[in-house]
Amino acid sequence: MTWKRVCSAGDIEPGRLAPFVVDGITVIVANLGDDGFSVFPPSCPHMEEPLDQSGICAGLILTCSKHLHQWNMRTGEPTGPEENDRELLRYESRVEGGELLARIDGELVYEHEDDEDDDFEW
Amino acid sequence: MCQGVALGDCEVLVPSRIDGVSDTAREPQYLTGDLSEIRPLTRDVDTFSIDLDRPVTFDSGQFVVLAVPGLNGYRAYSMVNGAAETSRLDFVVKRTPGGGFSEWLGVDRAGTTLDVFGPLGRATWRPEEEKDLVCIAGGSGIAGMMSIVSHALSSGHFERHRGDVFFGVRTREDVFFADELARLVDAAGGGLSVTVAYSEESSTVRDPDVPGGIRAAHGFVHLVAGERMAGAWGNRTAFVAGPPPMVDGALRMLIAEARLPASDIRYDKFT
Structure with a gap:
């Protein structure tokens, strides 16, 4: 159980997200304003879109612009489209002395099965 | 628009459902049609129409994909006309350097027969939507x-x-x-x-x-x-x-x- 420094709390403006690499593991940090921070893996739980480019923050809600799937960044719960039943995985995080720390013992990864019924997109 | 080239035998995964199709009349189908009404609208945008071999029904906002003789792959173009059953589809295309279809298209291409697949697309609107x-x-x-x-x-x-x-x-x-x-x-x-x-x-x-x-x-x-x-x-x-x-x-x-x-x-x- 290791708390590791991710960035300074002032590195990201409220309502924004940005990628950081911590001991070789890439994470996305979202500044939720009064609700603190959320730290999560860099790929979309739905179809692995890179969230540093496709992720849009609005309050507590993360939207991936590829298919407009949405998650609550505090709880990880999917919201919005019904077909989205994947949770947003998160690293536990806290702010201490102006620094954002996250408990990163290993990389959180999504299992994307090859035979799942993915959306068919042109 | 995802396009790829198979380098060998491949397994194709066909989705088990077609999203957004509420009646069989709107299911995508293979059609053919002849190019007509090709003319420039601006310095780099053309309009063209396709006269289909049979009428299609589509929702407003949908598109079809077109295959041109001699060009690899399908290209997607949204219909300009309002939704109705129709045998003529109207389109616009931006002329881009290296754009296979847009460079190929010219007034002298009128009458060329194309393969058409559609209608496709989920960015559609229906009159019953009260917004x-x-x-x-x-x-x-x-x-x-x-x-x-x-x-x-x-x-x-x-x-x-x-x-x-x-x-x-x-x-x-x-x-x-x-x-x-x-x-x-x-x-x-x-x-x-x-x-x-x-x-x-x-x-x-x-x-x-x-x-x-x-x-x-x-x-x-x-x-x-x-x-x-x-x-x-x-x-x-x-x-x-x-x-x-x-x-x-x-x-x-x-x-x-x-x-x-x-x-x-x-x-x-x-x-």
């Missing part, structure tokens, strides 16, 4: 918006609801469908506004080159839409089409600033 509309389009992305707005007008939607169209082009020379848009504004009797946003012009005064009833603005179309629509986002369905950076900017504006629910935002990503 105001906002359309944000860049360049040839206006095609599907013309279909939606024409259909909304013909079904009396603007008697009960508003429609606001934002059409982004670079300069005054790049505007097309101005007369058609002006006619729609006029026919909608106050229920429809059209704003042309010039990304490379500095003047924000009403533009004499744009027919009456159409507003002109300076800036990127999604930013213009965000400014002009401030405070008027309630009960809206938003349609977005255009170059990928514009689509991305519009989605960010609609979600982060306008706070529209994802279920009220419709677009088809072609990249």
Whole structure:
């Protein structure tokens, strides 16, 4: 159980997200304003879109612009489209002395099965 | 639009359902059609039509994919016409250097028979939807918006609801469908506004080159839409089409600033 420094709390403006690499593991940090921070893996739980480019923050809600799937960044719960039943995985995080720390013992990864019924997109 | 080349035997995964198709008349099908009415609209945008071998029914906002003899792969183009059963589909295409179809297309191609598959796409509108509309389009992305707005007008939607169209082009020379848009504004009797946003012009005064009833603005179309629509986002369905950076900017504006629910935002990503 290791708390590791991710960035300074002032590195990201409220309502924004940005990628950081911590001991070789890439994470996305979202500044939720009064609700603190959320730290999560860099790929979309739905179809692995890179969230540093496709992720849009609005309050507590993360939207991936590829298919407009949405998650609550505090709880990880999917919201919005019904077909989205994947949770947003998160690293536990806290702010201490102006620094954002996250408990990163290993990389959180999504299992994307090859035979799942993915959306068919042109 | 994903396109690939198989280098060997491959297994093809066919989805078990077709999203958004509520009746068999709208299922995509293989068709053929002859090119007609090919003409330039601006320095780099052409219009063309396809006369199909049999009528199709589609929802406004949908597209088909076209295969041209001698060119690899299918290309996706949104219909300009309002939804109805029809044997003629109208399109616009931006001429791009190295763009296989747009470079191939010329007046002398009229009569060429193409393979057509469709209709496709989920960024559609149906008359029973009781919401105001906002359309944000860049360049040839206006095609599907013309279909939606024409259909909304013909079904009396603007008697009960508003429609606001934002059409982004670079300069005054790049505007097309101005007369058609002006006619729609006029026919909608106050229920429809059209704003042309010039990304490379500095003047924000009403533009004499744009027919009456159409507003002109300076800036990127999604930013213009965000400014002009401030405070008027309630009960809206938003349609977005255009170059990928514009689509991305519009989605960010609609979600982060306008706070529209994802279920009220419709677009088809072609990249």
